[in-house]
Amino acid sequence: MSTPQENAIQYATAHRPEFLARLVDLLAIPSISTDPEHHPDILRAAQWLADELKRLGATDVEILPTEGKPIVWGELAAATPGAPTVLVYGHYDVQPVDPLDLWESDPFLATERDRSLFARGASDMKGQIVATLAALESIRAASGARESDDRGGYPVNVRFLLEGEEEIGSPSLESSIDRYREKFTADLCLNPDTGMISPDHPTITYSLRGLAYFEVRLRGPAHDLHSGIYGGAVENPAHVLCELLAGLHDQEGRVTLPGFYDRVRELSREERTELARLPGGDQAYLEQTGAPALFGEAGYTAVERVGARPTLEINGLLSGFTGKGAKTVLPATAMAKISTRLVPDQDPEEIRRMLMEYFETNTPETVTCEVEVLALGPPLITERDNPGNRALAGALQAVWGVAPLFKREGGSVPVSIYLERALGMPSVLTGFGLPDDNLHAPNEKLDLPTWYRGIETLIHFFHNVS
């Protein structure tokens, strides 16, 4: 006689085309959170998810208003009273798609090529949300629950927190968790927004970097000037910007802000040994990035630099004339977007103060400087051996036949720290995206065989955690 897991997996295997169609449908909504023009698409994506939760037999579904984009909330009741509760986290917003001309197919018309599905959000993270919903649908179907049932035959209670502003740093998430804390209370959070190291290496993430993101704007002359008629008499704000930004690193790539590394938790010998066992390493980084050479803080491997060391990056530069040909302009303004990735125990607010002070102290009187905070999210580190991670490790082992790897992730998932801080809730961090999925870049993709395995893994997980 087959187990409920086996029945659910059988259902999932038979219904792959329907799951894929549902993902394509969600991917067609250009829910770009950073662009106010796409706000209606944010609302459409939220409604799409609310409808899906109803279809799964949710006892209650709400689109919760926040100070920013709405949160989709819902609740699926366990078959057995007293079962534990899992909060499923996801974000339904996506990154912008420019430069559009580098996409090989329409970013919002998901296209299958080889074994991958190409679309903005396919991997980050609409694919991960739809995989979770597909796992729950399979569990419900295998339990024999009818569409009209209130209780869906689930082994655990499931709640949802699906936000719409992760790609802009989740500015109103912390206040929303406070405001709706009753609704989000659970034993643990499943967060499938991190990825795998390779298709053959299921991965659990136990540490995330924080993010502090800024826009720096310098103004010199009141308007663009002729570089012949005025060049030499006034300071060029683009020069000042380059000097200020160049002054943030030393020649070895270390950030030079005073105190920047003071709170960085050093890696233990044991953890470095474990991280060194992760496959890929420097060669993999070279291949994935296509960079001529690797570069970074001396004394650390690429895996360590990305996972356990903080960085400060320029994300964008704009000044003066950038079209074709020559325009002899002395620009009135110069703009940079810069962001730091933070590791435990750095504090984003403290980093913000350091950066503000740096620009205040070093901007000459020949220009004015304005720094706007666009995101502030702290870093996170979790216990590798907690109940959630154990349930997930078993699920991954069951599907892949190998023990999962534990890794530190270079990206930022502010929700996990907020949940820990507000509700004492641990997060289980995983996901079925791959390093070459082109997240935040043109031609984002999702590896479909890995995605199908992900659905099976989540079926196991919801049973294991019960």
Place this chain on the structure above:
Amino acid sequence: MSTPQENAIQYATAHRPEFLARLVDLLAIPSISTDPEHHPDILRAAQWLADELKRLGATDVEILPTEGKPIVWGELAAATPGAPTVLVYGHYDVQPVDPLDLWESDPFLATERDRSLFARGASDMKGQIVATLAALESIRAASGARESDDRGGYPVNVRFLLEGEEEIGSPSLESSIDRYREKFTADLCLNPDTGMISPDHPTITYSLRGLAYFEVRLRGPAHDLHSGIYGGAVENPAHVLCELLAGLHDQEGRVTLPGFYDRVRELSREERTELARLPGGDQAYLEQTGAPALFGEAGYTAVERVGARPTLEINGLLSGFTGKGAKTVLPATAMAKISTRLVPDQDPEEIRRMLMEYFETNTPETVTCEVEVLALGPPLITERDNPGNRALAGALQAVWGVAPLFKREGGSVPVSIYLERALGMPSVLTGFGLPDDNLHAPNEKLDLPTWYRGIETLIHFFHNVS
């Protein structure tokens, strides 16, 4: 009995509305030379000028093909055989108009406000060309010549060299002057592409800066990367660009390229005294630019820095994400447009080699660097007391009632050095634009009372030089 000059000036005064209408007509053609999409407009502007020369009784008019944009050429015969020949230089191309949203009226629909005419090219330099044509029309009308006459009653022979690529550094002008040297031969060149210091100070320019303009492109990773997943492992080309650009100046604003100042001709005590007599000075630069403070090479006034000292400016910067909000991208590329303004006796080719060597030597192996030359024009200095300048000084004195000022101009007019080099021809450099005309910037304008005086001045000039 009135002199021919007086009659011509009377005609010019009576026909101001017609001259203005003609200028508005030419300004409506968006002849932006840097944008290939506007090439048809370049051809329209050339044809417009050729038609005007025919109307002035030109014995011969041609639109000369070149390696780039065509040159409008024509010839007006003097009433008296053996009269000297003046080559009138002009450029009918204009700068781009972005940022378009800062214009208060359509840049190609010339609009009169207060005493000014607002349009791209109004001052630089379609206004100057139309003023010259208006002066010649007035001379011809006052002489009693009929429309059908071959000889137009002119006191001198007049030839024209009206180019269409000055705003992109006149890339094919030198070869065209070689190719058509017979057509351009003259006793002197009238070049009204420089301006006045103020409406009350008629000005003759005796020195121009040269221009060497480059586009620098750095490439790091093969595509934009997620700054969380890869930040720390690869070099950010925007950082490298900022470091390379910051390294081109010291803290006092001096260019640090080795040898950059070696060939700079130092100002004599006498010339510095003369330049110090120019009105305006530092306070005028502050007002015109709206900069919080002036800045530049120590030991020189703003007038000297702009006229007699070389500079290196960033004209544009572009990298990564520059839209609204936060995108956590590690950019694959970073681009800068940079240009140097050169003074006698610097050599643009030598400066090009210095810059190329700087980027080759200092670009790290973590990125690749490509430098494209967009313009290379040498600086110029002329005798203040040559026949052309004397004729012009008399004309300016006659109209304004004061002796003109002699100044060094910070801008670049490559044609003057080409004519000097190829044909030994001196240039008379003047013009009726003002420092606050917003050249190369939004809301370019032309001061109309000064423009009308300019037409009168040119009537005197053509008589004086005969």
